[in-house]
Amino acid sequence: MLELRHVYKSFADRGRAMPVLDDVDVQIPDGQFVCLVGPSGSGKSTLLRIMMGLTPPTSGTVLYQGQAVTGVNLRAAMVFQSFALLPWLTVQANVELGLRARELPDDAAKRRAAYYLDKVGLDGFEEAYPSELSGGMKQRAGLARALAVEPDLLFMDEPFAGLDALTSANLREEVLTLWADHALPVHTVVMVTHIIEEAVLMADRVLVLAQHPGRIAADVPITLERPRNKRDQGFDGLVDSIFEKIV
Amino acid sequence: MAEARATSRWWPIALIACVLALATLAEGPKALSVARGVVRQPGFAELPAAAGWSLLRMTASYVLSLAFAWIVGYQAATNPRAARVILPLLDVGQSVPVLGFFPAAIFLFVTLLGGGRWGIEMASIFLLFTSQSWNLAFGVYEGLSTIPLETRAAAESLGVRGLLLWRSLLLPACIPTLIYNSILSWANGWYFLIASEIIVAGPVEYPLPGLGSMMSRAFAAGNLRLATGAIVALMVIVLVMEFALWRPLRAWSQRFRYDSQSPEAREEARFSLPDLGLPALIRPLRGLARAVWRRLPTRRANEWLTRGGAGARSLGRALRWPALAAAVLIAILGVVAVVRALRPPWPPEAASVPLALLFSFLRINAAYVLALLWTIPVTLWASDHPRGARALSLVAQVGASLPATAFFPVLVALLVDRFGGMEMISVALALTGMQWYLLFNLLAGAQRVPNDLRESLRSLGLTRGAIHRRLTLPACMPSLVTGSIVAWGGTWNALILSEYVAYRGKVYEVLGVGALLNRATFKTGNRTLLFLSLAALVITVVAFNRLVWDRLFRHVSARYRLEG
Numbered sequence A: 001m002l003e004l005r006h007v008y009k010s011f012a013d014r015g016r017a018m019p020v021l022d023d024v025d026v027q028i029p030d031g032q033f034v035c036l037v038g039p040s041g042s043g044k045s046t047l048l049r050i051m052m053g054l055t056p057p058t059s060g061t062v063l064y065q066g067q068a069v070t071g072v073n074l075r076a077a078m079v080f081q082s083f084a085l086l087p088w089l090t091v092q093a094n095v096e097l098g099l100r101a102r103e104l105p106d107d108a109a110k111r112r113a114a115y116y117l118d119k120v121g122l123d124g125f126e127e128a129y130p131s132e133l134s135g136g137m138k139q140r141a142g143l144a145r146a147l148a149v150e151p152d153l154l155f156m157d158e159p160f161a162g163l164d165a166l167t168s169a170n171l172r173e174e175v176l177t178l179w180a181d182h183a184l185p186v187h188t189v190v191m192v193t194h195i196i197e198e199a200v201l202m203a204d205r206v207l208v209l210a211q212h213p214g215r216i217a218a219d220v221p222i223t224l225e226r227p228r229n230k231r232d233q234g235f236d237g238l239v240d241s242i243f244e245k246i247v
Numbered sequence B: 001m002a003e004a005r006a007t008s009r010w011w012p013i014a015l016i017a018c019v020l021a022l023a024t025l026a027e028g029p030k031a032l033s034v035a036r037g038v039v040r041q042p043g044f045a046e047l048p049a050a051a052g053w054s055l056l057r058m059t060a061s062y063v064l065s066l067a068f069a070w071i072v073g074y075q076a077a078t079n080p081r082a083a084r085v086i087l088p089l090l091d092v093g094q095s096v097p098v099l100g101f102f103p104a105a106i107f108l109f110v111t112l113l114g115g116g117r118w119g120i121e122m123a124s125i126f127l128l129f130t131s132q133s134w135n136l137a138f139g140v141y142e143g144l145s146t147i148p149l150e151t152r153a154a155a156e157s158l159g160v161r162g163l164l165l166w167r168s169l170l171l172p173a174c175i176p177t178l179i180y181n182s183i184l185s186w187a188n189g190w191y192f193l194i195a196s197e198i199i200v201a202g203p204v205e206y207p208l209p210g211l212g213s214m215m216s217r218a219f220a221a222g223n224l225r226l227a228t229g230a231i232v233a234l235m236v237i238v239l240v241m242e243f244a245l246w247r248p249l250r251a252w253s254q255r256f257r258y259d260s261q262s263p264e265a266r267e268e269a270r271f272s273l274p275d276l277g278l279p280a281l282i283r284p285l286r287g288l289a290r291a292v293w294r295r296l297p298t299r300r301a302n303e304w305l306t307r308g309g310a311g312a313r314s315l316g317r318a319l320r321w322p323a324l325a326a327a328v329l330i331a332i333l334g335v336v337a338v339v340r341a342l343r344p345p346w347p348p349e350a351a352s353v354p355l356a357l358l359f360s361f362l363r364i365n366a367a368y369v370l371a372l373l374w375t376i377p378v379t380l381w382a383s384d385h386p387r388g389a390r391a392l393s394l395v396a397q398v399g400a401s402l403p404a405t406a407f408f409p410v411l412v413a414l415l416v417d418r419f420g421g422m423e424m425i426s427v428a429l430a431l432t433g434m435q436w437y438l439l440f441n442l443l444a445g446a447q448r449v450p451n452d453l454r455e456s457l458r459s460l461g462l463t464r465g466a467i468h469r470r471l472t473l474p475a476c477m478p479s480l481v482t483g484s485i486v487a488w489g490g491t492w493n494a495l496i497l498s499e500y501v502a503y504r505g506k507v508y509e510v511l512g513v514g515a516l517l518n519r520a521t522f523k524t525g526n527r528t529l530l531f532l533s534l535a536a537l538v539i540t541v542v543a544f545n546r547l548v549w550d551r552l553f554r555h556v557s558a559r560y561r562l563e564g
Helices: A044-052 A091-101 A106-119 A135-148 A165-180 A196-202 A235-246 B011-025 B044-078 B080-095 B098-112 B117-145 B149-157 B162-196 B211-221 B224-256 B263-271 B278-295 B298-318 B320-341 B348-384 B386-401 B404-415 B422-447 B451-459 B464-498 B513-523 B527-559
Strands: A002-013 A016-028 A033-037 A059-064 A076-079 A153-157 A188-192 A205-210 A215-221 B198-201 B204-207 B500-503 B506-509
Touching: A002 A044, A016 A044, A016 A215, A033 A044, A033 A196, A044 A076, A044 A153, A044 A188, A076 A135, A076 B149, A091 A106, A091 A135, A091 B162, A106 A135, A135 A165, A165 A196, A196 A205, A196 A235, A205 A235, A215 A235, B044 B080, B044 B117, B044 B162, B044 B211, B044 B224, B080 B117, B080 B464, B080 B527, B098 B117, B098 B162, B098 B198, B098 B464, B098 B513, B098 B527, B117 B162, B117 B198, B149 B162, B162 B211, B162 B224, B162 B298, B162 B464, B198 B211, B211 B224, B211 B500, B224 B386, B298 B320, B348 B386, B348 B422, B348 B464, B348 B513, B348 B527, B386 B422, B404 B422, B422 B464, B422 B506, B451 B464, B464 B500, B464 B513, B464 B527, B500 B513, B506 B513, B513 B527
Parallel strands: A033 A188, A033 A205, A076 A153, A153 A188
Antiparallel strands: A002 A016, A002 A059, A205 A215, B198 B204, B500 B506
């Protein structure tokens, strides 16, 4: 269980404190797929970074399995909108990076990287540099990098926003397949998106953030049966009701 | 480098002035501790040894500069409060010519350390360091602060810390700017070698064996053959390094750019020479580096780093008040020193400082205008002739890597006592240092104009001249200003070489700050004059940078940026 208690966050802007998040209380049980939606400037990405432990909250606490998160949560991993691969490392070396940080022996790291590159469909591209890959393949590499550390929690910050429509639809399906795959350790996913359809298509639960300052405006459970389709009954109704909550 | 100037605080100038004044007041050594016979009147037989010594000194100072640059640049990039202090200080340091550090060098290494051969060597290395380190620090700062936020967060989210973070992210991110600035630093060091190998304390001279001291002594004695020999040796070293080291490194460093995939970057790579023997050179090194890395006790080193960092932080906290008190004390001492330095009687030359400053200013601008007059038309021509552009950019790269001192013998032999004599020589020497940077930057700017844009204007029926006026020239503006800042500021530093030449036992000089600095250092040893002319020079350069170049740069880069 990931738990946020009374989380506030403000940034200093020319000497004045600008509130970004205002008293956010969230509980995310294990195994849930949660989407954060909201207008730009509602602090979605900041909230995700606080969950990951990349940014400390100004006040309030983050608990993971009952333990306070201070600093980067090594039981979690993150996927970024800009892919954030290191351009000077091969795909393989990029995926191995987190394993090196965890001091895995060389051959074990190599094997594990190969396994996850295969999982995301990038086998054969181990020696390629990120600049030689298409956007979709870069994001696959980013996904493999996050999965390779075998996290319990996966955070994704608008992972499909930089991709074309077809690629993002494909990758969305694959992320859902990976999430449902019991062979993988990751079961809890928190994803930031600004596309409501995407959230309804993927999540068990959609958290709607309101802006200025960011706070949880609505907590919408999505109970549609999986696999889902945009033409499913009730899909449009859910999208519309979430849309109204944002506006 | 220009982008790095984020703040406009004036107080560092006062601080530097105080420190310089302190240093100028420090007494020189009373007695000679070095036998003057160490270096005889140089001859051709000493040439290889001299070259070796100079290369060693340059390498030592470069390694020191790298360490300094990393520490200072890292601080500036990771700590905004430190950046507010460090960046202006680097800026000021960059504009103090090497002669300005003479008193400090002599105080530190001759007075305090006794001034044996090692003391003098260290003084010389310190002087070279002052011409190499500042822009390297800017390079590290720039490299680190251009790491995209998400990339940084990604490394952190993977738990990458300490040495692994340094090796996988921080160092690679700095490689392109670090290599570019290393080339500049070496060029700068070679340029000022001539002034850094003869340490002068009042009436006492300590020449070290080296190409720089050989050149200046051969000049002074009128031995043009030996001077030319030393310069040829210098040029050979510079060219060998350019082709065997910098060019391959520059090509290799393209891998470490975030935009390495952009067509421009590829275009740029195409415009440089093929990387001679690069893979063969680097592969064993890479294997070695990997092997060494594996054997490093990474975990223990990380623990030390964390503990050391925490220790330094708590030490900093504990020492905050004592440090503040010390700073106040130094500031008070500095003010006292400034007052004492400015206490009458002033030397008679002091009255000529304002006029000298004006003349130097005019001379530099004359050289600048001359440089623009030929580089702009050449750039425009090259923009229509890709092949010509390619050849020219090679010429400019090689030209910029040659120290302007290489042109001394020709210019002096040709112009002394003729055609306006020293005035002409002085402007011409300033020009030789200035023009290549301008040409280099202008060509790079012209190459960055997208072909689509050019073709669209051609298809609209614009003439070649109109395209130059409407597209190429405006598109070159940002790189013109960037080049101008480097060239113009650098030329002020070079005044000490271009306004005062000792040739055939006679001193040729013009009225200028550079000449005054030389006089104060080499002839009269008057520290009041040294302080006055140094302060005038530094304040002029920094003020002009802030008031003119910075604004121009901001204006130009906002107005003339080529989007996507």
